[in-house]
Amino acid sequence: MTSLSCASFAMLLLAAAANEMRARDQAKPFYLRDIQIGDITLPITPVTAIIMFISLVLVLRGSRGSKSTVTASHILLDGEKAKDKLNAMKNEIKQDYNKFMALAKQHSKCPSGKSGGKLGVFRPGQMVPPFDKAVFDKHNEVGRCVGPIQTNFGWHLIWIEDRHLVD
DSSP, X not given: OHXXXXXXXXHHHHHHHHHHHHHHHHHSOGGGXXXXXXXXXXXXXXXXXXXXXXXXXXXXXXXXXXXXXXXXXXXXXXXXXXXXXXXXXXXXHTTOHHHHHHHHHHHOOSGGGGGTTEEEEEOTTSSOHHHHHHHHOTTSOTTSEEEEEEETTEEEEEEEEEEEOOO
């Protein structure tokens, strides 16, 4: 008789716990409850589904973004005197790309300095905003040294090697 009582008590506890869980779930606003389709409960809330949908739309929209491209190199310096040092380098470089590459190898704090500061080809939005603005600005000539430009990484001297702007 005692084992039957223990089993009955355990069943009562399980039923009470299930009822409490259902009551808690029903107390949540509908947009925070798991989605139910018939007897099936999906472990996802309507809010999560909406966020996932919006993220997917933004990712797909971004993947067919601008067709504009730039090929550029840079010299990155940081510290108090970085801007002054880059201005001095710019005066030394004039319009000599080989001198730019040599100074990038010597002084740049970026790992790309080892390859003469080459960043390769990139599209709008792939670099930090001030850098992007400088290289995609049609007033900054291709084959010229631009800068110094300040970003959260430090100060940059940029050489625009090639640029294709597509509206």
